[in-house]
Amino acid sequence: MSLALMQPASRYGVLLVNLGTPEAPTAAAVRAYLKEFLSDTRVVEIPPLLWSIILNGIILPTRSAKVAKAYASIWQSEGSPLRVITERQTQALKQAINSRSGQSIHVDYAMTYGQPSIQSRIDDMQARGIDKIAVLPLYPQYSATTTAAVFDKLNRHLAKVRNIPEIRFLKHYYERDSYIHALAESIAKYRQVHGDAEKLIFSFHGIPKRCVNKGDPYYEHCKFTAERCAQKLGLSDEQWLMTFQSRFGKEEWLQPYTDKTLTELGQAGVKKLQVVCPAFAADCLETLEEISVENAEIFIEAGGEHLGYIPALNDDAEHIELLVELAYSQLQNW
Numbered sequence: 001m002s003l004a005l006m007q008p009a010s011r012y013g014v015l016l017v018n019l020g021t022p023e024a025p026t027a028a029a030v031r032a033y034l035k036e037f038l039s040d041t042r043v044v045e046i047p048p049l050l051w052s053i054i055l056n057g058i059i060l061p062t063r064s065a066k067v068a069k070a071y072a073s074i075w076q077s078e079g080s081p082l083r084v085i086t087e088r089q090t091q092a093l094k095q096a097i098n099s100r101s102g103q104s105i106h107v108d109y110a111m112t113y114g115q116p117s118i119q120s121r122i123d124d125m126q127a128r129g130i131d132k133i134a135v136l137p138l139y140p141q142y143s144a145t146t147t148a149a150v151f152d153k154l155n156r157h158l159a160k161v162r163n164i165p166e167i168r169f170l171k172h173y174y175e176r177d178s179y180i181h182a183l184a185e186s187i188a189k190y191r192q193v194h195g196d197a198e199k200l201i202f203s204f205h206g207i208p209k210r211c212v213n214k215g216d217p218y219y220e221h222c223k224f225t226a227e228r229c230a231q232k233l234g235l236s237d238e239q240w241l242m243t244f245q246s247r248f249g250k251e252e253w254l255q256p257y258t259d260k261t262l263t264e265l266g267q268a269g270v271k272k273l274q275v276v277c278p279a280f281a282a283d284c285l286e287t288l289e290e291i292s293v294e295n296a297e298i299f300i301e302a303g304g305e306h307l308g309y310i311p312a313l314n315d316d317a318e319h320i321e322l323l324v325e326l327a328y329s330q331l332q333n334w
């Protein structure tokens with residue numbers, strides 16, 4: 001792979017962006033993180049004044065301590081898994097791009113909520129003389145609740161900048177062969193070690209059904225991902241399922257729900273399941289705790305025997321290859 005750039009490499013930057021995570025597994029830190037995250041109107045579309053009363057009066061006081069406990073159970077010595085893995089991805093991508101292209105391109109990461117903020121990383125790049133920035137949100141499937149939230153944060157910052165950099169923004173990559181390949185390879189490798197299961201569940205982070213009804217293409221992107229990956233693995237229709245996890249609030253979200261499906265499968269006599277979560281580029285609370293612990297317990301209580309969680313692509317070699325391809329796709333001939 002060769003990279004054709006129109007200007008010196010020192011003027012280009014690549015910014016990986018993921019969701020964000022608390023600074024510490026404490027109620028106070030989780031509260032601050034959830035407050036910023038759940039105040040974004042891309043994430044929660046309830047009228048702001050009404051939502052601010054519900055958020056500050058009910059959600060934050062009741063949820064922060066409970067969620068902090070869940071974070072504490074997965075916290076690593078270096079910090080939150082999402083941050084630790086995103087840092088590793090950033091370093092690995094930097095090394096791969098620069099050794100491959102022989103050019104020194106600046107690579108960094110930001111979080112939509114919390115630190116390091118998109119604003120601080122764009123400012124840092126501009127201070128380094130970088131004026132062409134490729135922004136790569138680490139969401140394979142586009143949703144207004146995630147990808148567009150990155151776009152908003154970026155633009156809200158640039159609205160205050162006099163001399164703006166040029167930006168290229170990756171909207172999604174669910175359709176790329178290299179993504180489907182990396183996902184299928186990770187499942188095949190897991191199965192080489194742990195054996196097959198009766199069924200493979202593709203569990204995506206959910207969003208409210210209303211969002212899809214109003215035009216969010218997320219469901220279609222998830223469906224394409226699961227179908228292509230199952231096809232690549234040679235699975236028959238009976239061997240896999242697509243579900244949606246992490247429901248929040250009372251309204252209907254995309255279905256079938258992961259937890260309810262696990263209960264039904266356990267009750268129907270299924271003993272061995274494997275779950276992969278393709279919407280997460282890095283392992284985090286929603287995979288390491290919700291799927292691997294909470295949902296595994298739900299399945300076993302319903303009669304199942306084993307739920308094997310297949311890790312996210314994280315800093316796997318195939319994933320870093322994919323990130324190089326995504327970065328090149330934005331930087332090429334620029």
Ligand SMILES: C=CC1=C(C)c2cc3[nH]c(cc4nc(cc5[nH]c(cc1n2)c(C)c5CCC(=O)O)C(CCC(=O)O)=C4C)c(C)c3C=C
Binds near residue numbers: 208280283286
């Ligand atoms: C309130 C609505 C939410 C929407 C819509 C939503 C969409 C969405 N989220 C991710 C990725 C992640 N979400 C994570 C945690 C998380 N998500 C929500 C709520 C919504 N997400 C909450 C409240 C939380 C925090 C935990 C909790 O209180 O239950 C994470 C993990 C972060 C970590 O620190 O580990 C990720 C990643 C996607 C991909 C998505 C829509 C496509």
Ligand SMILES: [Fe+2]
Binds near residue numbers: 205246
């Ligand atoms: Fe989420």
Ligand SMILES: [Fe+2]
Binds near residue numbers: 285286
């Ligand atoms: Fe969750």
